[in-house]
Amino acid sequence: xxxxxxxxxxxAHHGGTRTQAVYNxxxxxAIRTLQLADAKTVELAIASAQAAYPxxxxxxxxxxxxxxxxxxxxxxxxxxxICALITEEHGKVLADAMGELQRGIENxxxxxxxxxxxxxxxxxxxxPGIDAWSEFQPLGVTAGITPFNFPAMVPxxxxxxxxxxxxxxILKPSERDPSSAMMIAELALQAGLPPGVLNVVNxxxxxxxxxxxxxxxxxxxxxxxxPIAQAIYGTxxxxxxxxxxxxxxxxxxxxMPDADIANAVSAMMGAAxxxxxxxxxxxxxxxxxxxxxxxxxxxxxxxxxARMRIGPGTDPQSDMGPLVTRAHFEKVKGYVxxxxxxxxxxVVDGRGIKVSGHEDGFFLGPCLFDHVKPHMTIYLxxxxxxxxxxxxxxxxxxxxxxxxxxxxxxxxxxxxxDGEAARYFTDNIQVGMVGVNVPLPVPVAYHSFGGWKRSxxxxxxxxxxxxxxxxTRRKAITQRWPSAGVREGAVFSFPSSR
Numbered sequence: 096x097x098x099x100x101x102x103x104x105x106x107a108h109h110g111g112t113r114t115q116a117v118y119n120x121x122x123x124x125a126i127r128t129l130q131l132a133d134a135k136t137v138e139l140a141i142a143s144a145q146a147a148y149p150x151x152x153x154x155x156x157x158x159x160x161x162x163x164x165x166x167x168x169x170x171x172x173x174x175x176x177i178c179a180l181i182t183e184e185h186g187k188v189l190a191d192a193m194g195e196l197q198r199g200i201e202n203x204x205x206x207x208x209x210x211x212x213x214x215x216x217x218x219x220x221x222x223p224g225i226d227a228w229s230e231f232q233p234l235g236v237t238a239g240i241t242p243f244n245f246p247a248m249v250p251x252x253x254x255x256x257x258x259x260x261x262x263x264x265i266l267k268p269s270e271r272d273p274s275s276a277m278m279i280a281e282l283a284l285q286a287g288l289p290p291g292v293l294n295v296v297n298x299x300x301x302x303x304x305x306x307x308x309x310x311x312x313x314x315x316x317x318x319x320x321x322p323i324a325q326a327i328y329g330t331x332x333x334x335x336x337x338x339x340x341x342x343x344x345x346x347x348x349x350x351m352p353d354a355d356i357a358n359a360v361s362a363m364m365g366a367a368x369x370x371x372x373x374x375x376x377x378x379x380x381x382x383x384x385x386x387x388x389x390x391x392x393x394x395x396x397x398x399x400x401a402r403m404r405i406g407p408g409t410d411p412q413s414d415m416g417p418l419v420t421r422a423h424f425e426k427v428k429g430y431v432x433x434x435x436x437x438x439x440x441x442v443v444d445g446r447g448i449k450v451s452g453h454e455d456g457f458f459l460g461p462c463l464f465d466h467v468k469p470h471m472t473i474y475l476x477x478x479x480x481x482x483x484x485x486x487x488x489x490x491x492x493x494x495x496x497x498x499x500x501x502x503x504x505x506x507x508x509x510x511x512x513d514g515e516a517a518r519y520f521t522d523n524i525q526v527g528m529v530g531v532n533v534p535l536p537v538p539v540a541y542h543s544f545g546g547w548k549r550s551x552x553x554x555x556x557x558x559x560x561x562x563x564x565x566x567t568r569r570k571a572i573t574q575r576w577p578s579a580g581v582r583e584g585a586v587f588s589f590p591s592s593r
Contacts, residue, residue: 096125096126096127096128097126097127097128098114098127098128098129098130099117099127099128099129099130099273099274099277099297100130100297101130101132101136101140101294101295101296101297102277102280102281102293102294102295103136103139103140103143103291103294103295103296104143104290104291104294105284105289105290105291106290108136108139109130110130110132110133110135110136110139111130111131111132111133111136111298112133113130113131113133114128114129114130114131115128115129115131115270116128116129117129117184117270117271117272117273117274118184118271118420118421119183119184119186120184120185120186120416120417120418120419120420120456120457121186121406121407121408121409121416121417121450121453121456121457121458122407122453122455122456123421123455123456123457124455126183126184127184127274129270129273129297130297131270131297131298131299131301131302132296132297132298132301132302133298133301134301134302134304134305136296136298136302137265137296137298137301137302137305137306137309138305138309140265140294140295140296141236141265141305141306141309141311141312142311143290143291143294144236144263144264144265144291144292144294144311145235145236145263145311146291147263147289147290147291147292148233148235148236148262148263150289151258151261151262151263151289151292152233152261152262154261156209156210156213156259156261157209157210159209159258159259159261160206160207160208160209160210160259161207161287162259162283162286162287162288163203163204163206163207163209163255163259163286164207165285165286165287166203166255166282166283166286166288167200167203167204167207168286169282169285169286170196170199170200170203170279170282171200173278173282174193174196176278177192177196177247177275177278177279178192178193178196178275179192179409180272180274180275180278181195181196181246181247181272181275182408182409182416183274183409184246184271184272184273184274184275185243185244185246185271185272185373185408185419186371186407186408186416186417186418186419186457187370187371187373187408187416188408188410188413188414188415188416189408189409189411190411191369191370191408192247192408195245195247195248196247196248198248198537198540199245199247199248199249199250199251199252200251201539201540202248202251202252202255202256202540202558203251203255204540205256205540205541205558205559206255206256206259207259209259209260212563213231213260213563213567215228215229215230215231215569216228216229221573222575222590222591224575224576224577224578225573225574225575226573226574226575227571227572227573227574228571228572229569229570229571229572230569230570230572231260231563231567231568231569231570232261232567232568232569232570233260233261233262233566233567234262234313234314234337234566234567234568235262235263235311235313236262236263236264236265236311236312236313237257237262237263237264237265237312237313237314237315237316237566238264238265238266238267238306238312238314238315238316239253239254239257239264239265239266239267239315239316239317240267240303240306240315240316240317240318240319240327241253241266241267241268241269241276241317241318242269242318242319243269243271243272243373243419244370244373244374244375244419244479245374246268246269246272246273246274246275246276247275247276247279249318250266250268250276250279251279252316252318252544252557252558252562253266253316253557253558253562254266254293256558256562256563256566257314257316257566258288258292258293260563260566260567261567262313262314262566263291263292263293263294264292264293264294265294265295265296265306265312266280266293266294266295266296267295267296267297267298267302267303267306268295268297270297270298270299271419271420272419273297276295277295277297280293280295303327307327307330307331307334307336308330308334310334310335312336313336313337314336314337314338314339314565314566315327315331315336315337315338315339315340316338316339316340316557316565317338317339317340317341318340318341318375318557319340319341319342320342320343320477321342321343321477321502321503321549321550322342323342324340324341324342324343324551324552325340325342325549325552327340327552328340328552328553337565338552338553339552339553339555339556339557339565340551340552340553341375341544341545341546341550341551341552341557342503342546342549342550342551342552343375343477343503343505343549343550344375344376344377344477344503344505344506344546344550345379345380345474345475345476345477345501345502345503345505346376346377346378346379346380346503346505346506346507346508347378347380347381347382347486347494347497347498347501347507348362348363348366348378348380348381348382348507348508348509348510348534349382349384349491349494349495349498349507349508349509349510349511349520350381350382350383350384350388350392350509350510351384351388351491351509351510351511351512351513351516352384352385352387352388353511353512353513354388354510354511354512355510355512355532356388356391356392356395357395358510358532359392359395359510360392360395360396360399361399362510362532362533362534363378363381363392363396363483363534364396364399364400364403365534365535366378366534366535367379367461367481367482367483368400368403368414368415368461368481368483369415371415371416371417371418371459371480371481372427372478372479372480372481372482372483373418373419373479373480374535375505375506375550376505376506376528376535376536376537377479377535378483378506378508378534378535379477379478379482379483379484380467380474380483380484380485380486381483381484381485381486382486382488382494382497382498383485383486383487383488384488384489384490384491384493384494385487385489386487389465389485389487392485393442393463393465393485396443396463396483397442397443397463400443400461400463403415403460403461405448405450405458405460405461406450406453407450407453407456415461415481416458417453417456417457417458417459418457418458418459418480419457420457421457423457423479423480424457424458424459426480427459427478427479427480427481427482428446428459430472430473430476430478430480430482431444431445431446431462431473431482433472433473434464434467434471434472434473434482434484437471437472437473438466438468438471439464439465439466439467439468439471439473439484440464440465440466441462441463441464442463442464442465443460443461443462443463444460444462445459445460445461445462445481446459446460446462448460459480459481460481461481461483462481462482462483463483463484463485464482464483464484464485465484465485466485466487467484467485467486468486469486469497469500474486475501475502477503491516491519491520495520495523495524498524498525498526499524499525501548502548502549503546503548503549503550504525504526504527504546504547504548504549504550505526505527505528505546505547505550505551506526506527506528506529506530506535506536506537506546507524507526507528507529507530508529508530508531508532508533508534508535508536509521509529509530509531509532510532511531511532517531525547525548526546526547527545527546527547527550527551527556528544528545528546538559540558540559541559541560542559542560543555543556543557543558543559543560543561543562544556544557544558544559545557545561
């Protein structure tokens with residue numbers, strides 16, 4: 096069985112005595128062995144990044160950008176291989192893996208604009224013979240801790256922007272599906288990224304603890320669940336680091352009585368069941384305004400679910416693959432059990448589904464609840480599985496009040512033909528990313544991604560313009576060259592332009 100090592104100083108490194116299996120969720124079989132980094136291994140990666148930093152910082156932004164341009168080409172040329180690894184270890188269907196990778200490539204493309212993105216500001220003659228300007232300077236050694244649900248895309252949110260800004264980087268990908276991130280790092284070396292600028296350490300909490308405590312690491316990016324995001328933010332900040340920690344979500348979709356119901360149903364199918372619901376931008380709750388709207392959505396969703404094809408992600412006929420691990424399968428199934436016990440009406444039951452030839456896979460069929468109430472567990476908690484609930488309300492404002500009251504504020508959307516309602520919703524809803532007739536309002540690479548409330552800890556969102564700001568710090572410089580031979584007297588007042 097193949098053993099997945101770490102990548103330190105541009106070469107495979109076998110460090111750490113502990114290992115764990117990586118599974119194919121469609122079969123339930125272990126397919127690879129992953130080495131888990133100990134503290135010594137992570138410290139070696141940090142030392143490698145620190146040693147590479149001075150030369151990389153001094154590399155002109157245009158040369159750094161050319162590495163990103165070459166990486167984009169290599170990612171496109173190797174897309175099929177990367178997506179095969181994503182599907183093999185995560186379980187999502189190949190088309191979804193390809194969509195994930197494409198969004199990651201767009202972030203690499205945005206990073207290739209570094210000479211423009213890193214331009215500072217300049218003002219001449221701010222005072223007598225005095226010029227002032229600002230520069231964006233890199234931080235040093237930076238790190239990223241990424242989740243299982245987007246094993247290629249989320250790392251590409253982080254390290255391309257970090258390194259193109261002149262930093263070096265240590266990536267700790269998810270231990271559940273690390274192979275695609277490792278392959279992409281190897282492609283970065285082929286693109287011309289110097290050894291040590293990007294290092295990959297595989298591991299668990301032991302590796303994370305070192306990244307959060309080592310003084311050489313200046314900044315940490317994280318995407319994962321809210322409890323862990325909050326812990327990482329608190330620990331990292333206490334240790335003097337800049338921290339950006341994206342947490343969980345419970346995204347609501349409001350469907351108005353005037354909405355195009357057929358299109359809303361189609362949109363909700365993909366938003367709820369795409370990638371088996373394992374997305375922080377998935378929509379697990381529909382807030383239907385009026386009973387007639389709810390009934391029409393239920394009718395349409397039941398018909399669409401009946402046509403869904405559940406199977407391995409490698410099968411081009413599959414609409415939805417398995418959940419990522421057996422433990423996660425049991426957790427999501429437990430949420431369905433709890434929903435029934437708490438009184439929600441289970442309209443479609445996906446428990447007990449069996450996929451021929453893949454009986455040991457972690458498959459859970461799409462589940463649909465009606466009459467979900469705000470006090471229920473399936474309303475309050477992030478399920479991260481193919482479980483969709485209908486909440487019935489009497490008005491748009493009642494639906495917005497529910498959304499605003501929830502602890503998460505990652506994404507939301509509204510389906511309507513009414514421009515006034517859409518404008519009111521987008522202007523007033525307390526959520527960071529909002530869609531109008533768009534179920535997954537994930538910003539493009541040249542905007543930034545991030546939620547509000549307990550979906551984000553830190554001031555800056557991921558990638559886009561905020562990514563540049565996160566991985567740099569502004570330095571303001573004021574300069575004067577006095578006339579030769581002219582001695583000026585001391586000035587004791589605070590300097591001004593007068």
